[in-house]
Amino acid sequence: xxxxxxxxxxxxxxxxxxxxxxxxxxxxxxxxxxxxxxxxxxxxxxxxxxxxxxxxxxxxxxxxxxxxxxxxxxxxxxxxxxxxxxxxxxxxxxxxxxxxxxxxxxxxxxxxxxxxxxxxxxxxxxxxxxxxxxxxxxxxxxxxxxxxxxxxxxxxxxxxxxxxxxxxxxxxxxxxxxxxxxxxxxxxxxxxxxxxxxxxxxxxxxxxxxxxxxxxxxxxxxxxxxxxxxxxxxxxxxxxxxxxxxxxxxxxxxxxxxxxxxxxxxxxxxxxxxxxxxxxxxxxxxxxxxxxxxxxxxxxxxxxxxxxxxxxxxxxxxxxxxxxxxxxxxxxxxxxxxxxxxxxxxxxxxxxxxxxxxxxxxxxxxxxxxxxxxxxxxxxxxxxxx
Numbered sequence: 001x002x003x004x005x006x007x008x009x010x011x012x013x014x015x016x017x018x019x020x021x022x023x024x025x026x027x028x029x030x031x032x033x034x035x036x037x038x039x040x041x042x043x044x045x046x047x048x049x050x051x052x053x054x055x056x057x058x059x060x061x062x063x064x065x066x067x068x069x070x071x072x073x074x075x076x077x078x079x080x081x082x083x084x085x086x087x088x089x090x091x092x093x094x095x096x097x098x099x100x101x102x103x104x105x106x107x108x109x110x111x112x113x114x115x116x117x118x119x120x121x122x123x124x125x126x127x128x129x130x131x132x133x134x135x136x137x138x139x140x141x142x143x144x145x146x147x148x149x150x151x152x153x154x155x156x157x158x159x160x161x162x163x164x165x166x167x168x169x170x171x172x173x174x175x176x177x178x179x180x181x182x183x184x185x186x187x188x189x190x191x192x193x194x195x196x197x198x199x200x201x202x203x204x205x206x207x208x209x210x211x212x213x214x215x216x217x218x219x220x221x222x223x224x225x226x227x228x229x230x231x232x233x234x235x236x237x238x239x240x241x242x243x244x245x246x247x248x249x250x251x252x253x254x255x256x257x258x259x260x261x262x263x264x265x266x267x268x269x270x271x272x273x274x275x276x277x278x279x280x281x282x283x284x285x286x287x288x289x290x291x292x293x294x295x296x297x298x299x300x301x302x303x304x305x306x307x308x309x310x311x312x313x314x315x316x317x318x319x320x321x322x323x324x325x326x327x328x329x330x331x332x333x334x335x336x337x338x339x340x341x342x343x344x345x346x347x348x349x350x351x352x353x354x355x356x357x358x359x360x361x362x363x364x365x366x367x368x369x370x371x372x373x374x375x376x377x378x379x380x381x382x383x384x385x386x
Contacts, residue, residue: 002315002316003369003370004116004315004372004373004376006116006120007112007369007372007373008369010112010115014108014109014111014112014368014372015365017037017041017108017111018105018107018108018365020090021037021104021107021108022088022091022104023091024092024093024094025079025092025094025099025104026077026079026094027079027081028078028133028134028135028137028138028140029056029078029133029138029140030078032056034056035051035056035057035077035131035133038111038131039058041111042058042111045118046062047062047118047129048062048063049061050152050153053149054133054134054140054141054142054143054144054146054149055133055134056077056133056134057130057132057149058130059129059130059131060127060129061127062114062126064123064124064125064127064383065122065123065124067124067125068123068124068125068126068383068384069126069157070125070127070128070155070156070383071125071128071156071157071159071379072128072130072153072158072159072337072341072343073113073128073158073159073378074110074130074158074159074160074337075107075109075129076103076106076107076131076132076133076140076334077106077131077135078133078134078135078136078140079094079099079100079103079104080097080098080099080101080357081096081097082096082098082357083095083096083098083359084098084100085359085360086362100358101356101357102162102356104363105163105363105367105368105371106161106162106163106371107131109161109367109368109370109371109372109375110129110131110371110372110375111372112371112372112376113372113376114129116372117376122380123379123383124383125383125384126383127379127383130144130149130153132144135334137183137294137333140333141333141335141336141337145337145340155341156341156382157304157341157342157343158337158341158342159304159344159346159375159378161345161346161347161348161371161374161375162332162345162347162348163347163356163363163367163371164347165352165354165356165363165364166353167349167351167352169351169366170317170320170349170366170367170370171321171322172312172313172320172346172347172348172349173322173323173324173346173347174323174344174345174346174347175300175305175324175325175326175327175328176300176301176302176305176306176323177299177302177305178297178298178327179299179300179324179327179328179345180298180329180330180332180335181232181258181259181331182259182265182293182296182297183256183258183294184256184257184265184269184292184293184294185254185255185291185292186256186257186289186291186292187252187253187254187289188253188276188287188288188289188290189250189251189252189287189288190210190213190250190251190285190287191206191249191287191288192206192250192283193249193285194206194246194247194249195246195247196247197245197246198245200247204283205247206240206249206251207240207241209283209285210240210252210253213275213276214235214238214253216275216279217235217253220268220271220272221233221268224267224268225264225267226264229260229261230258230259230327231258231259231264232257232329233255233256233268234255234256234257235253235254235255236255236256238251239252258329258330259297260297260327272289272291273289276289294333295331295332295333295335295336296335296336296339297335298331298332298335299338300338300345301342304343304344305344307344307381307382308344308346309321309322309323309346311374311378312346312374315370316374332345346374348370348371348374350367351366
């Protein structure tokens with residue numbers, strides 16, 4: 001059973017919706033326009049619609065023909081703080097903001113499934129369409145959960161998907177069990193003493209201290225984490241000073257940790273704090289540390305991973321589905337929902353190999369009817385199982 005014929009019929013509409021979202025990207029918790037359009041379309045199609053969940057989140061509820069199970073489908077809506085350099089005719093009109101991770105496509109695919117299911121109603125039970133804000137590290141899933149998402153809209157199972165620019169169009173992969181890393185973000189502020197750059201002896205130079213601390217932080221994984229246990233620690237930002245001839249009084253370091261083992265993550269968190277404390281003592285200064293646990297480890301239900309692959313095979317063919325062998329050190333806050341409701345999360349491959357989060361990333365729009373069809377088949381298949 002390939003891409004659903006009816007979804008193929010309105011694929012041009014999906015492309016238009018996706019391009020509109022792409023041209024008008026919004027950062028996390030700012031998805032006012034996007035969520036408004038989502039809600040308007042759902043209501044137009046007869047889907048009971050709830051807005052303002054987790055700030056800008058939207059939930060659609062569609063009842064089937066009779067009693068059955070309740071299945072949740074989730075898509076993310078937010079863009080990234082990246083200036084787009086694709087030169088597409090529908091490139092971002094919002095400078096410094098870009099759909100460089102394909103969330104515009106994820107939202108569109110879920111809308112496509114909602115439209116088809118509202119037209120056909122070939123299912124029992126209930127479909128829950130979850131349009132989540134702020135996936136990119138701003139806590140959108142947790143905000144929706146804190147807003148009683150699953151108390152208000154209970155689900156028996158939940159599913160999500162992400163585009164994958166791997167040059168293998170129409171391939172679907174799932175990693176059962178632990179699949180994607182948990183993630184922390186950290187900020188370290190070195191409060192030292194500035195001076196004229198011509199008189200460095202009158203300063204306690206936070207730039208030199210920060211440079212040394214970066215090297216110490218990079219030793220944590222190589223010397224405190226077993227080499228057989230995947231864990232990544234990266235310093236991604238250094239900010240200090242505003243003039244050529246001034247040694248500043250402050251330097252900030254920021255970065256991320258990705259992990260699969262909670263105990264190891266706790267060890268690394270403590271090592272970060274210990275190194276900063278030792279640095280403060282060594283130089284007689286203050287070093288402030290903030291560590292934020294942003295993402296949980298994403299764990300796919302083993303059985304429902306197989307279910308998702310079997311249903312995807314109906315759309316793309318058995319030769320294009322696979323069990324993903326390796327974990328991914330990227331993170332995804334759908335993990336927070338999977339901690340509450342059993343489910344699974346897959347990737348859908350498409351043309352192009354320029355990576356996600358790149359200012360030149362171009363999404364292959366042939367993925368739109370594929371994703372919409374997989375979502376729709378999940379509802380038609382899983383709601384009927386009492």
